Amino acid sequence: MNAHIAPESSQAGSTQVGPVLVVDGLVKDFDGRVVLNGLNFTLAPGQSTALIGANGSGKSTLLKCLIRLIEPTAGQIKMLGRDVCALNTRDLRSFRAQVGIVWQRHNLVPRLSVLSNVIHGVQARMSGPRAWFQALAPAEVRAEAMACLDRVGLSDRAGARVDSLSGGQQQRVAIARMLMQRPAFILADEPDASLDPQTGEEVMALLLSLVRENGLSLLMISHRLEHTLEFSDRILGLAQGRIALDLPTAQADAAGLRRFFDHQEPA
Amino acid sequence: MTTPTVPTTLAPPPRFSHRSIPEYVGILLVLGLVISCLMATAPALDKLSRGIARLFAPSGMLMQMFPPDFSRIVPIGWKLLETLQMAVAGCFLGLILAIPFAILATDRLSPHPLLRQVARAVIALFRTVPDLVWAIIFIIIVGLGPAAGVMAIMVDKIGFAGRFFAEAMEETDVGPQDALRAIGASRLGTIVSAVFPACLPSFTATSLFALEKSVRGSAALGLVGAGGIGVDLKVAFDLFNYDEALAIILLMLVLVIAVEQGSGWIRKKLI
Ligand SMILES: Nc1ncnc2c1ncn2[C@@H]1O[C@H](COP(=O)(O)OP(=O)(O)O)[C@@H](O)[C@H]1O
Ligand SMILES: [Mg+2]
Numbered sequence: 001m002n003a004h005i006a007p008e009s010s011q012a013g014s015t016q017v018g019p020v021l022v023v024d025g026l027v028k029d030f031d032g033r034v035v036l037n038g039l040n041f042t043l044a045p046g047q048s049t050a051l052i053g054a055n056g057s058g059k060s061t062l063l064k065c066l067i068r069l070i071e072p073t074a075g076q077i078k079m080l081g082r083d084v085c086a087l088n089t090r091d092l093r094s095f096r097a098q099v100g101i102v103w104q105r106h107n108l109v110p111r112l113s114v115l116s117n118v119i120h121g122v123q124a125r126m127s128g129p130r131a132w133f134q135a136l137a138p139a140e141v142r143a144e145a146m147a148c149l150d151r152v153g154l155s156d157r158a159g160a161r162v163d164s165l166s167g168g169q170q171q172r173v174a175i176a177r178m179l180m181q182r183p184a185f186i187l188a189d190e191p192d193a194s195l196d197p198q199t200g201e202e203v204m205a206l207l208l209s210l211v212r213e214n215g216l217s218l219l220m221i222s223h224r225l226e227h228t229l230e231f232s233d234r235i236l237g238l239a240q241g242r243i244a245l246d247l248p249t250a251q252a253d254a255a256g257l258r259r260f261f262d263h264q265e266p267a
Numbered sequence: 268m269t270t271p272t273v274p275t276t277l278a279p280p281p282r283f284s285h286r287s288i289p290e291y292v293g294i295l296l297v298l299g300l301v302i303s304c305l306m307a308t309a310p311a312l313d314k315l316s317r318g319i320a321r322l323f324a325p326s327g328m329l330m331q332m333f334p335p336d337f338s339r340i341v342p343i344g345w346k347l348l349e350t351l352q353m354a355v356a357g358c359f360l361g362l363i364l365a366i367p368f369a370i371l372a373t374d375r376l377s378p379h380p381l382l383r384q385v386a387r388a389v390i391a392l393f394r395t396v397p398d399l400v401w402a403i404i405f406i407i408i409v410g411l412g413p414a415a416g417v418m419a420i421m422v423d424k425i426g427f428a429g430r431f432f433a434e435a436m437e438e439t440d441v442g443p444q445d446a447l448r449a450i451g452a453s454r455l456g457t458i459v460s461a462v463f464p465a466c467l468p469s470f471t472a473t474s475l476f477a478l479e480k481s482v483r484g485s486a487a488l489g490l491v492g493a494g495g496i497g498v499d500l501k502v503a504f505d506l507f508n509y510d511e512a513l514a515i516i517l518l519m520l521v522l523v524i525a526v527e528q529g530s531g532w533i534r535k536k537l538i
Binding site: 092093095 | 440447449450452456459461464467
């Protein structure tokens with residue numbers, strides 16, 4: 001299924017008016033155990049979509065399939081105008097460069113400065129020593145990294161060692177590194193999971209502001225009901241390997257969503 | 268066995284647990300092997316006592332060693348410097364070359380499983396063959412002198428550091444590496460910008476141990492003609508200049524202790 005069958009997939013151009021993501025019949029099984037059983041959905045650009053579902057329902061698997069960190073078993077994925085399943089190794093790299101990912105853990109490189117970690121994001125489009133350490137980076141890369149840090153409110157900590165920051169600050173540095181990629185689409189896998197409620201909320205608000213102010217598209221997994229309701233435009237619920245719920249957040253009510261969460265939030 | 272008469276305290280278990288016949292046979296076999304090895308190679312007691320007596324006789328080695336003769340301290344000092352230079356040069360080259368070997372030997376960073384097997388085999392070979400044997404091999408290749416010693420130290424250090432570098436890289440957190448791979452970073456970029464910084468303390472400690480090991484090892488390399496102070500020691504023994512031999516041994520000791528102290532101090536500062 002990775003054959004080159006993508007005549008129209010090459011760079012749809014910069015004017016993206018169509019959907020930013022089309023998933024068609026996506027199936028994933030691990031050695032015969034079906035986790036995703038034929039998913040279909042379409043995301044419009046400039047929106048924040050929350051993906052919810054009980055533990056082990058396949059949310060992370062879906063996210064990883066979208067950029068082929070896990071190879072889908074069957075189905076079609078079209079993201080940012082590209083036929084993802086048809087990309088060869090080189091095109092896959094250039095495609096992934098456009099997709100920013102925020103993980104549950106910040107995954108920053110310890111012992112390096114905040115600025116060096118943000119500059120690592122430029123490795124999406126630039127290779128060699130100038131993308132490895134801040135000391136070797138060209139002036140314009142350093143300036144862009146400072147702008148990204150400014151966007152997350154941490155430009156004053158650029159010179160600090162990244163392991164000296166708090167958990168919430170580290171997650172914001174990870175978001176700055178992701179912005180350094182100049183992504184068009186952001187995937188976030190429980191970016192608030194390892195943070196306390198207050199800082200988790202700040203991180204979610206920051207991600208939503210990237211959608212509202214910078215026009216990025218966001219697909220995020222959240223395990224907190226109130227974050228789902230507060231920071232999304234649309235909610236997709238995953239159950240038994242299928243999309244079991246799909247509705248605008250404005251029409252959602254907390255009671256109807258509870259079955260997609262493992263634990264109930266205290267009121 | 269329960270003892271109904273003493274309900275509160277149980278009898279202790281037997282001193283020796285019961286063994287089966289095959290186990291007794293095994294123990295006897297091992298004992299027999301060890302004893303036969305001792306008989307074949309260990310020195311006979313009478314021979315040993317006669318040797319020790321000779322050592323302490325007025326004309327014996329130990330008596331001849333004292334007082335140590337430092338009259339040739341200047342040439343010996345220069346040879347000691349050469350020994351240190353060999354150690355530093357060989358260690359430096361070995362550490363540099365150990366990095367690519369270590370990368371190729373790791374599960375996650377090696378580009379191909381076949382390459383990984385080859386790198387692991389080379390590292391194991393370099394580590395297993397003693398540096399004196401490498402010195403003899405390199406004497407055949409580049410001739411007598413310090414160059415052969417440097418090559419021997421280098422190969423030994425590739426084996427030593429290659430293994431520990433690889434272990435450090437295997438043990439480091441994979442999250443940052445995976446995150447960079449996921450955005451399309453190259454393998455080299457991932458290694459240099461995510462793996463190396465995380466491994467720096469461990470790499471430094473390994474490098475300092477390698478330097479200590481090199482200095483200790485380089486003193487012996489001269490015995491087979493691969494440069495350094497070892498050859499002077501051998502000549503002193505061959506000419507029965509035991510007092511000069513002791514002087515050389517003491518100076519070697521000073522050098523080794525100085526390097527160990529220095530590297531220990533740096534290690535403490537860095538970690
Ligand atoms: N690499 C894998 N190999 C086998 N099974 C996996 C793998 N990754 C995930 N799974 C299984 O797929 C299911 C969904 O996992 P995941 O996507 O992580 O769930 P979620 O993120 O919704 O909690 C789980 O049952 C998990 O055990
Ligand atoms: Mg998950």
